Amino acid sequence: MSCCTETKSSGYQQQATVMTQSGQISKNFIRFQWRVQGMDCPSCASKIENAVKTLEGVISVRVAFATERLIVLADKQTNVKIAVIQAVKKAGFTLAGTAKNQADTKQEGMPQGVFARFGNLLAFTMMVLMAVIASKVTPAYSSFLFTLATLWGMIPIARKASGLIRAGSPFAIETLMVIAATGALVLGETAEAAMVLLLFMVGEHLEAFAAGRARQGVQKLMALTPDTALKINADGSQNEVLAESLLPGDVIEVWPGQRLAVDASLSGRTASFDESALTGESVPVEHEQGSRVLAGALLVDKVSRFIVLSKPGENAVDRIIRLIEEAEQSKAPIERFIDRFSRWYTPAMIILAALIAVVPPLLMGQSWNAWVYKALALLLISCPCALVISTPAAVTSALAAASRRGALVKGGAALEQLGRVTHMAFDKTGTLTEGKPIVTGVYAFSGDEAFVITRAAAVETGSTHPLAGAIIDFANERQVVIPTASHRETMTGLGVKGDVMGQSVVVGTPRHLMEAVKTVSGAEAILTGFEQEGCSIAVITVDGELTGLIALKDTLRKGGKQSIDQLNAMGIKSIMLSGDNPLAVAAIAGELDMDYRAGLMPEEKSSAIMSLTRQGSVVAMVGDGINDAPALKLADVGIAMGEGSDVALETADCALTHNRLEELPGLISLSKATLFTIRQNVTFAIGLKALFLVTSLLGYTGLWVAILADTGATAIVTANALRLLRHKG
Structure with missing residues (x-):
């Protein structure tokens, strides 16, 4: 498996008729999947999507921030794999391989280890530290060292900014940082330029750490299912296979202490499972033969065999992860408003900063250096990162908390x-x-009880309604022979009908068949008696004549x-x-x-x-x-x-x-807590920026405080959102 997944067994390689971006019809397309490194906030996901969606052969692209997955649907006739990797790299992100495939990872230029993640920050910190020491020992050289450090630290940021501009994201924080640092150097504020870059780099790593914590709940879900399973072949032999290669009907064996890789039905008599990771219930649950056990459940007591039920990529955990990914596409109204707001907010602030830089010196004879400096501070303060992440960070944390609770x-x-x-x-x-009613009484008006049950069971056979299942189970318990019904027809909300042994049989609700009930003396009183006991009633007619009543009760x-x-x-x-x-x-x-x-x-x-x-x-x-x-x-x-x-x-x-209905109050409570957290985050992000905007224009705060206001606010609103992961409800 390479860093890019082309999972044929799980249906990721598909064939269909689709319209490519160039307008051509393609009958062959392939689905690629990568894991993205370096995403600090949901806006990073949109940057990657902008970078990839314009590539030739790409039909659709989606980046799931919660699971760090890049999913690309591409024309099979084009070789887009390398182009996608290069486009993402130019945008300043990397596509990570699996632990099994270090060779592929290295070949595609993907960083490995701690040094690759923090090496640039450590090196830049050392350069700034040397410049600070030089300013105390040999002040004449300190400006040169600060300038050198700034230029060295600005190179990767400028490269990423350039890539983002080409990818359609011209107003990213990287672009603002390059403008601010360059402006500070021009003004001779070399020490401040270097320190601003250092604070920015530290802030980026703090944001990445916070984002990783926000995704922990989802990542724990992804880790619940093992990659392999022990398959039992038709000849009785065993071999370990990839879980994604298992198909419905396959037989697998699971040992105590192992988790199920797929949804499966228990083949043996009974087995106990720890389902706490899925349901939150700490007490092991005992399943009987034939019962469905969800992927991710931990087998507790004994070696057991199972029959696979789920298709590749469609087990319970897969469905949860897919729904969480899809949930990112359905934004809260407040989040959609903030997205729209940020689209014009940053360009507007850049224009405002430009006016602040030139209008006072030109029209009022003010100092160019002073007002350009204030404009640079305004640029950094205006970055909308904290505001943009305030809602999705809270929503992602809440979705992860909710999924852990089922x-x-x-x-x-x-x-x-x-x-x-x-x-x-x-x-x-x-x-x-429970939806598992049982038959509590049968009353026959013509024929005997067996006649009523067989006719009702015949037309209910094949129905998925719980009452139908209860009638069929009751017939099987009584060991009566259920005849075959023809011309079966379901009448939504009313019942079913069909032909049984040449007779027209209808099984319906009292409301639907009350006219038939009224034709038989005493039938209505019997019906009312059953209903007063809290029973649901199935009325059975044969050739339009009332034949019997079946009373069923649920718990x-x-x-x-x-x-x-x-x-x-x-x-x-x-x-x-x-x-x-x-x-x-x-x-x-x-x-x-x-x-x-x-x-x-x-x-x-x-x-x-x-x-x-x-x-x-x-x-x-x-x-x-x-x-x-x-x-x-x-x-x-x-x-x-x-x-x-x-x-x-x-x-x-x-x-x-x-x-579990018990989750409903907790879900409502979690939603209320999420809305409160979002309001807190938005108020804090806007309030802090407004405060430092005023102080910067008045000359009380400079570039250092501006970048602290941006990265600090982003870290604080993210940390505040993370509290939702521990919400108890």
Whole structure:
């Protein structure tokens, strides 16, 4: 594997029809992936994207700051690999190889070891120190030594600034530093020029350290899954293979103390797993045969075999990382505003600095040296680094903290909205309840109980609805033969129908089939009795005649009551939206002490969400099924249960990966803390710059303080954002 990953087994090399930037049609494209070194803040990611996106053959480029990955989609017919490496290098960054591939890393000019990272800073520090000593011993030579040190230290900064200008980033801090240092030399402030560069270099390393801390949560996730696995071949032999080469259906063996590299089902009877890295639960969880175990889980007790379930690159940890990367593309409204603000702010400040440098001397006869010096200080103070990083640093830290707790948030916009939620709507089955109902009663009006069960199970076969699964399980427990149904059709929100042994069978809700229920004496009373017990009812008709009723009951999800109580305490009103019958819904709503609306079709759930939003409420919707997708999309924030349908997960803004409702109050609390941190950071960044802008123009502070104001503010707002990694909720 080279420093650039072309992972064929994981689907990174793809073939399709796409439009290249030159407007030509290409049927072959390839996906490259590198790890980027040297990114201190999210603005670095945009610099790299600007440098790469104009290269010939590049179809799309994305830099994920949280995971330090550069992902390039390129035309397979062009050799863009070397061009990308060179473009990134010119922009002042490096593409890092893997530990397995030091040869490739060295060949492509990538720095190795501590000296490569800090050598330039150490050398420059020594040169400045020598100049300082000379100023005390032989003052005549100190100016020359400071100038020499400044020129030497400015070379790599000027080279990076030049590369960024060519790549479309003309107003980077590197450009401002070169202008300020050059101006200081021209004014004869050689010592100050050297010290400003030294403070800038130290600040860059501090920012890099802070950025690394901000990414720690995501990097720990990335390290959860091993690179290799022990595969069991068809002939019983074993061999160690790359995890990315495993396909669904493969059999692997895991030893105690090892983590699962993929999502897999347990082949043996039982096994215990430490899932604390994924769920935060310190107590090992016991899984039974056939149960799904997520990648990253640590096997505790005994050697076990598993059947691979996830495709390459699509295990639980991969999905979390991908969602975090995608979340960076969905910025919070305040972050989008700051991005727009910074685009005109820096050029405007450069123009203002130029006016300050020339207007007073030309029109008022003031000293050129004094006003040019003030203009240079203004340039350094005007750098928007602290302001630009104030929001993404907080958002990245919050996303990492949320993911460690089993909650995925798809971007800053959703994170910001969560902190403003006033109403939280819940689906019932699979969300507030376990979604694993059991049959508690069967009443036959014609034929016997077995007749009712077999007809219902026949048309429900193949359905993913929890109630359908419960009916089929009950039929299997009774060991009845389930006939084959033809012409099966799902009626969304109503039930299913099909032909069984020449008869038309419908399994539906009481609301849908109430006319049939009313035709049989006593049937309505029996139905009401089941519903008063909190049961969901499936009504079965054969050729339009009522045949039987099946009562099913679900259990409340663990932690549900506690979560609703905590939300109520936070001033967030909870409401249950369910398609189930009013009596069953009322029974569960009463246990949870929340409002409810029952008997809702999918479109009626959406209408209920719209009604709340029209009243000025900020609404979050929590659901798990396909029927919940429209409501999830309409809500201000859609939250999907992690084991819900793919449609619900794709539609939602957030996902509870481990189906723990207990994470909801903590997620709201984290969002509020993030908004507060962002406000703190923005206020501090703007306030500090405004203060030193005034003092610099009045002549009280100079270049040293200006660069300290910039790098210091950046380090402080980043450190403040890092506190969110430890947020408890």
